[in-house]
Amino acid sequence: MKRELSTKSNPKARLRSTAEFARHVGLARSTVSRVLNRQPGLRAGTIEKVERALRETGFAPNAHARLLRGEHSHTIGVCVKDFLTPPIVRKMALLQQAMRSRGFSCIIEMLEPGTSESVIQHFLSLRVDGIAFIGYYDQGEPEVGLAGLVHFGTPHVVMDQFGVPDANTVTLDRSRAMEMAIDYLVGLGHRRFGLIGISQRMLGEFDRITGVRRGLQRHGLDPAVVVTSRDQYHPRIEDYAFGAAVARDFAALPGRPTAYLALNDDIAIGAMHGFVESGLQVPDSVSVVGFNNQDVCRMPNPELTSIDQQIEATVSSAVDILLSQIGKPRPAAPIIRTIEPVLVVRGSTGPAAR
Amino acid sequence: MKRELSTKSNPKARLRSTAEFARHVGLARSTVSRVLNRQPGLRAGTIEKVERALRETGFAPNAHARLLRGEHSHTIGVCVKDFLTPPIVRKMALLQQAMRSRGFSCIIEMLEPGTSESVIQHFLSLRVDGIAFIGYYDQGEPEVGLAGLVHFGTPHVVMDQFGVPDANTVTLDRSRAMEMAIDYLVGLGHRRFGLIGISQRMLGEFDRITGVRRGLQRHGLDPAVVVTSRDQYHPRIEDYAFGAAVARDFAALPGRPTAYLALNDDIAIGAMHGFVESGLQVPDSVSVVGFNNQDVCRMPNPELTSIDQQIEATVSSAVDILLSQIGKPRPAAPIIRTIEPVLVVRGSTGPAAR
DNA sequence: CTGAAAGCGCTTACAG
């Protein structure tokens, strides 16, 4: 009676339950439920009547009640790094698209430092079917929460982040990326290399440093001699300005390198401008290689040579990894996939100046 | 007993209910519930015991069961346009951050064309406390679903999209933005203007066109005479290339404009490059103004003058609008807020060439 | 602190 009252006194109130809705249509609750769940054996007229009322009233059955009965939520929790770089955004968008086409929706939460455990807990309380992580968290942030997922065999996939023991992971082969860049630059005659933003100091850069070393050694060059870094003299507050500052520093350096590898495209473009401001020319005096192959590579003149992360391949691997766990027995060993990068050559690189 | 079996035979299975959890801790279900809900009158030892077990087992109480009891879900549904431009991403990130700090989480869904009604329905079935829309949908996409929200008084806020009757809205004053740009350029001596990507053809650009007209008329200039567009001769597949193509076209035009207003920063930067390729100089021969004031404005040389959307102000208005509806009686009239843009002058604009 | 009970809204199996 409370219900009838509220429905009558305010005709604009939304119907809140199948009971109210069934009364509205003049059918039994169970019949309505059967129509909503597309069960067979119903008269066409009944189905039609329910669907019309559904459109008219805008009634949405309470998902929590259905989920309480233990069905799959068909929902994925997505943790993204709170600093949304273009590659992260792209992965997020592609992941959501791919999962939606498979009938899953995504709850996206940004992980600010210190929040990962509560975010994971929130996802678990919503009984998501799986959890995806996007982006590299250098504070070692999500490890604790992830350990729990691994321990209990909760479906999950970690993109970009590496070094998480026993987690299902898909990562770009950053070491290989650096080797490819070195191969290419050595082929152009370069023998002295500058790193911009790629520092030993950062744990996340370990793989890239390794790749640079390995690439150089294969060409008989000694990393300790031919690689220079000036990062330590410049704070990295904002990427573009940081790249420009490091480049101006390099420009003034006697015997400066002729080829530069930057941590990302923004730093690389900042560096290009820093070099030009200092009277050097790109690529005639110095070559610059970015990382990520973002749209922004086309903004400077000349356009920026960069390394492509192959984001489509990464996301599609991640989706496979997730789906292979949902509703299936736990895999015996963690699933690990590595993605091969691609070097995209544009105008910012050329033969070494003699 | 089924429960005990599963718990015992597989010690790694996650506990699924407060009943299982209470048995695990050796307390009554109601006691556990009281601890979880921080109710008063519990012994410190009991609280401590429950919290330790919570950490050890990683138990997460089923949120659907709690939500079924009709409490606020403290969740906001966020609809974003599926094409994630930097301003949209920024709004999304700021909105989520602001809502989280107020105890709400966000479910983000990208609206592909034709999906808006089902996405809204999904949000409603999850009993979200409100729904936010981010981005301009030129197909008139979300109108139908929004009409339902308006009709039933469901808390909502629409950012960017305008022309939705009776919806609670916060929009940038795009007309004012164009007036500001015209004022500034006329002050620099410009008398002939080119529009790049701002076309009458697009409904969403109506306000900008109005602003350009109004600005010119105030300076005694006739829009029909002093404004030129070449958009119709170039398909807009990709913004940067589109801007470059239109600029090359303008460069070859006798009596070409000296100042250009672009739809967005990417188009503007493409245009700068198109002009330079055609032998013109920015800003000595032509001035270019972008829109959005994205980070990318700093990438070209000279840097791009642009119009800032004041995204922080927009989002904070949107949050106010949302919170003012949640748990409160329906406002008598739709809430409409307008945000004042800011012109950010950089190197791409200068005095008109004589 | 315990324990039994009610009720949130749904689905489903059952008898009619």
Add this chain to the structure above:
DNA sequence: CTGAAAGCGCTTACAG
């Protein structure tokens, strides 16, 4: 097709 009933996991008011 109807109608009554059970059960999902939680919270809360109640008697002990």
